[in-house]
Amino acid sequence: MSDDATPVTDGGESVADAADADPEDSPAIRRLADWDADRLSDIADEHDTPLYVTDLDRVAENCARLRAAFPDADLRYAVKANTARAVLEAVRDAGLGAECASAGEVRRALDAGFDGDDVDYTAVNPPERDLDAVVEWWEDGADLTITVGAADTLDRLRERGYDGRVCVRANPGVGAGHHEKVRTGGAAKFGVPAERVAEVFASARPDFDVVGLHAHAGSGIHGDEDLAAHREFLARVADLAGDVGDLEYVNVGGGIGVPYRDDEEPLDLDAVAAAIREELDGLDARLALEPGRYVVADAAVLLTRVNTVKGAPNELVAGVDAGMTDLLRPAMYDAFHEIRSLEPDSVDREEAPVTVAGPICESGDTFCEGRPLPVPERGDLLALGNVGAYGYEMASTYNSRPRPADVSLAGELLRERESLADLTRLER
Numbered sequence: 001m002s003d004d005a006t007p008v009t010d011g012g013e014s015v016a017d018a019a020d021a022d023p024e025d026s027p028a029i030r031r032l033a034d035w036d037a038d039r040l041s042d043i044a045d046e047h048d049t050p051l052y053v054t055d056l057d058r059v060a061e062n063c064a065r066l067r068a069a070f071p072d073a074d075l076r077y078a079v080k081a082n083t084a085r086a087v088l089e090a091v092r093d094a095g096l097g098a099e100c101a102s103a104g105e106v107r108r109a110l111d112a113g114f115d116g117d118d119v120d121y122t123a124v125n126p127p128e129r130d131l132d133a134v135v136e137w138w139e140d141g142a143d144l145t146i147t148v149g150a151a152d153t154l155d156r157l158r159e160r161g162y163d164g165r166v167c168v169r170a171n172p173g174v175g176a177g178h179h180e181k182v183r184t185g186g187a188a189k190f191g192v193p194a195e196r197v198a199e200v201f202a203s204a205r206p207d208f209d210v211v212g213l214h215a216h217a218g219s220g221i222h223g224d225e226d227l228a229a230h231r232e233f234l235a236r237v238a239d240l241a242g243d244v245g246d247l248e249y250v251n252v253g254g255g256i257g258v259p260y261r262d263d264e265e266p267l268d269l270d271a272v273a274a275a276i277r278e279e280l281d282g283l284d285a286r287l288a289l290e291p292g293r294y295v296v297a298d299a300a301v302l303l304t305r306v307n308t309v310k311g312a313p314n315e316l317v318a319g320v321d322a323g324m325t326d327l328l329r330p331a332m333y334d335a336f337h338e339i340r341s342l343e344p345d346s347v348d349r350e351e352a353p354v355t356v357a358g359p360i361c362e363s364g365d366t367f368c369e370g371r372p373l374p375v376p377e378r379g380d381l382l383a384l385g386n387v388g389a390y391g392y393e394m395a396s397t398y399n400s401r402p403r404p405a406d407v408s409l410a411g412e413l414l415r416e417r418e419s420l421a422d423l424t425r426l427e428r
């Protein structure tokens with residue numbers, strides 16, 4: 001990496017704000033047990049459940065720790081992880097840019113005040129209307145970068161008269177991440193195959209301002225096996241960057257994982273940074289990263305109330321008012337989320353294996369099966385941890401369930417609860 005690399009956003013006041021969050025003092029992970037049960041209970045009483053509660057200060061702290069570990073890198077928050085405007089503003093104030101997966105995310109980023117030149121649009125098989133919109137905003141002065149993963153996309157940009165900044169996404173053939181469905185590095189739909197990268201760069205250079213090489217291994221990289229795969233990914237990216245040369249930056253994507261279980265240790269960010277530096281050593285280009293999960297995962301909890309308790313002591317089922325429509329990750333990836341009873345007397349209750357299940361008509365609508373928890377009672381308030389990333393964002397209205405509300409820990413309404421009327425608003 002070049003020594004004169006500079007942060008993507010001017011240091012200025014906003015970076016100082018993130019530094020105010022004091023990365024030294026902020027723990028590497030905020031455990032579910034660290035949330036103030038009384039505060040969460042009050043918020044649930046006021047706003048009802050199911051309810052996301054988001055700690056915007058924690059978002060700033062996470063940004064500050066990233067900045068401390070990668071002082072010279074272009075950091076672009078992957079907006080898809082959590083698009084709440086207040087979250088985007090916290091990230092912007094912390095001095096990070098925005099990485100966007102669609103025209104909709106680009107619009108959200110611009111509306112949240114990101115400068116156009118701090119915005120990347122990662123165009124994966126981009127729909128016509130997304131390209132139309134993004135090129136229009138570029139013509140209107142948003143000097144964004146479009147990350148392109150296919151020669152076809154370059155042609156479609158040429159047809160639209162776009163000659164702005166382009167970053168070419170390579171598929172280095174190796175992926176990493178918490179589940180096969182989120183390992184993008186080797187999946188054919190993403191990026192230009194390694195053997196065609198040089199050719200695509202050569203064809204793009206006369207027509208666009210080609211600024212970078214991009215690759216993304218996958219999401220939720222955590223644990224030794226993943227880190228080893230990520231190393232291999234980085235080595236391949238470095239080779240490709242060496243082959244194409246003359247780059248402003250090499251973007252190694254997102255993917256920094258967080259621990260979801262209480263007994264898992266958080267990643268050592270400095271070690272991750274050192275591995276990246278080692279593998280990319282000698283390249284005359286800035287480093288760019290686009291973390292999503294790391295910024296927001298532990299900044300939110302999902303509150304839900306028990307409405308049904310049934311079953312024999314050894315097969316207790318706690319029926320709750322949140323379901324896979326509010327938090328899809330357990331149903332989709334068998335993802336583990338900690339569950340904590342927020343009832344003051346729960347510490348005095350016996351523990352038993354409990355299945356926590358939602359109101360949806362599928363057996364997959366289960367947050368845990370037979371997990372040791374204090375014996376639940378109807379009306380109990382439960383919290384699910386680490387839901388800030390890909391929690392609310394993957395919520396749906398399946399079974400005609402309105403999406404939940406999202407409230408900041410300070411009590412500000414970030415996203416209203418959907419109403420029954422909202423469910424039919426688009427019908428004609």
Ligand SMILES: Cc1ncc(COP(=O)(O)O)c(C=O)c1O
Pocket residue numbers: 078081099122182184216218219220221253254255256290291292293294389
């Ligand atoms: C291109 C790209 N960049 C960044 C990210 C963010 O990943 P994560 O939230 O794991 O950091 C993703 C999601 O996997 C992605 O697809």
Ligand SMILES: N[C@@H](CCCC[NH3+])C(=O)O
Pocket residue numbers: 080182219220329333389390
């Ligand atoms: N939605 C996934 C992450 C996908 C990342 C986007 N490429 C999850 O919840 O883990």
